[in-house]
Structures are given as C-alpha cells and as structure tokens.
Amino acid sequence: MASFNTVAGCVLASALFAMVVGKVSNALVHPHKLEKPAIAVSDEAPQTAAAAAPAQELPPIGPKLASANVDAGKAIFQKQCFTCHTVDKGGPNKVGPNLWGVVGRKKGSHEGFSYSSGMQAKGGEWTYEDIDHMIFKPTAYIKGTKMAFAGLPKEQERADVIAFLRTMSDSPQPLP
Ligand code: HEC
Known part of the structure; x- marks a missing residue:
C-alpha cells in the first residue's frame, strides 16, 4: 500500500510538475510570440506606404493660390517650362503649345x-x-502624353507656377 501511495504520489507530483512547466513555458513563449507580428507589421508599413505613393491624391492647390508668389512662379516657369512653352499672348507653339490663357481653356485646344x-x-x-x-x-x-517633363514635386513651386499662369490671360480666372 505504501509503495502504491508512493507511486501515486510520484505520478501526481510529476503531473503537477508538468503543469507548472507548461504554464511557465507558456508564459515565457507567449510574449515572444506577440513580438513577432509586431515586428512584421512595422517591417511592412514602409513598403505599403511606398507602394501607395504613386497613386497618392494631391491635396487641393486652390486654397494655396492666394498666398502663392507670382514672381517666383515666373522664375520657375522660365527655368522649367520655357524650353517647351511660350506664355505670351500670340506666342508660337514650341515643343509644347503656347500657354496664354491656359487656365479655363479647353484641354488640348490650342490652334x-x-x-x-x-x-x-x-x-x-x-x-x-x-x-x-x-x-x-x-x-x-x-x-501617353507628349509632355516629356518629370514634374514639379514641391507643392509650393506648383502653386507659384499656377498663380503665374493665371495672370497670363486677358481675363484672369477668379481665385477659389
Ligand atoms: C519637354 C517639354 C515640356 C516641358 C519642359 C513642359 N511641357 Fe507642358 N507640354 C508639353 C507638351 C508636348 C504638351 C502637349 C501634351 C500632349 O499633347 O500630350 C504640353 C502640354 C501642357 C499643358 C496643356 C496645354 C493645353 O493646351 O491643353 C499645360 C497646362 C502645360 N503643358 C504646362 C506646363 C508647365 C507649367 C510646365 C513647367 C512646369 C511644362 N508644361 C513643362 C511639353 C513640355
């Protein structure tokens, strides 16, 4: 009987031990498991942002035009656009069409x-x-545009150029 009790006690003890070990290792493994997805997410985030960048919507430029700098826009135009576009009234088409009065003009309509x-x-x-x-x-x-121009990534520069283009017209369109 004594030996049975001893055996039973041993079984119980080792069962308890296994439970405790299980709990402890769970506690040890669990936080480790939580770390993995967190790392994976922070790895993916920049990739997703980069992939979404080309399709990115531009914030409206209208509200920025009132405070845009027409003179700075003229300087940017002369540097970046004038190679291909004249902007004076009755100016010739070059690689691109003349841009006099382009704000409000029908797209692709210059004679x-x-x-x-x-x-x-x-x-x-x-x-x-x-x-x-x-x-x-x-x-x-x-x-398939013919306008072989990389683009102006800086919003302020685009606002300045558009504010300048607006003034190159018989009747400048109202600011939004
Ligand atoms: C390498 C030459 C080139 C440069 C530089 C260039 N453009 Fe153009 N642009 C063109 C061509 C060519 C077209 C006609 C596009 C087409 O038919 O697809 C055009 C068309 C346009 C149109 C539409 C005109 C219309 O009649 O519908 C606007 C507006 C315009 N360009 C603005 C600009 C501005 C502003 C810049 C400078 C920031 C600029 N472009 C720089 C070649 C150029």
Whole structure:
C-alpha cells in the first residue's frame, strides 16, 4: 500500500510538475510570440506606404493660390517650362503649345498644335486642380502624353507656377 501511495504520489507530483512547466513555458513563449507580428507589421508599413505613393491624391492647390508668389512662379516657369512653352499672348507653339490663357481653356485646344491622342481624349477645361495634377506628374495625369517633363514635386513651386499662369490671360480666372 505504501509503495502504491508512493507511486501515486510520484505520478501526481510529476503531473503537477508538468503543469507548472507548461504554464511557465507558456508564459515565457507567449510574449515572444506577440513580438513577432509586431515586428512584421512595422517591417511592412514602409513598403505599403511606398507602394501607395504613386497613386497618392494631391491635396487641393486652390486654397494655396492666394498666398502663392507670382514672381517666383515666373522664375520657375522660365527655368522649367520655357524650353517647351511660350506664355505670351500670340506666342508660337514650341515643343509644347503656347500657354496664354491656359487656365479655363479647353484641354488640348490650342490652334496649330498637334496634341497626343491621350490629351485630345481628356476633355474639359483646365482648372487649377487639373493643371496641378498635370505639372505634378504629366505621365500619370494623361496616358501617353507628349509632355516629356518629370514634374514639379514641391507643392509650393506648383502653386507659384499656377498663380503665374493665371495672370497670363486677358481675363484672369477668379481665385477659389
Ligand atoms: C519637354 C517639354 C515640356 C516641358 C519642359 C513642359 N511641357 Fe507642358 N507640354 C508639353 C507638351 C508636348 C504638351 C502637349 C501634351 C500632349 O499633347 O500630350 C504640353 C502640354 C501642357 C499643358 C496643356 C496645354 C493645353 O493646351 O491643353 C499645360 C497646362 C502645360 N503643358 C504646362 C506646363 C508647365 C507649367 C510646365 C513647367 C512646369 C511644362 N508644361 C513643362 C511639353 C513640355
């Protein structure tokens, strides 16, 4: 009987021991398991952000135009756009069409310029927001565009250029 009790006691003791070990190792493994997904998420986050970047929506440029700098816009135009565009009234088309009065002008409508089919199909008039998208990344805005220009990534520069373009017109469009 004594030996049975001893055996039973041993079994019980080792069962208890196993339970305790199980609990302890659970407690040790569990937090470790939690760390893994946390690391995986923070690994993926920058990738997702980078992948989403090209399709990114631009915040509206309209509200920034009132405080934009027309003179700075003129300087940027002369540096970045003038190679391909004249902007004076009755100026000639170059690699790109003359841009006099382009704000509010029908897209792809300047006389004597041969536009890409993507531009001809675009439709509508040039709003401030549309010009913003066009000069941010022409190839993303118009499929197969002829405007071989990388784009102006800086919002302030685009606001300045658009504010300048607005003034190059017989009747400048109202600011939004
Ligand atoms: C490498 C030459 C080149 C440069 C640089 C360039 N453009 Fe253009 N741009 C073009 C061409 C070509 C078109 C016609 C696009 C088409 O038909 O797809 C065009 C079209 C446009 C249009 C539409 C005009 C219309 O009649 O519908 C606007 C607005 C415009 N460009 C603004 C700009 C501004 C602002 C800059 C400077 C930030 C600039 N472009 C820089 C070549 C250029």
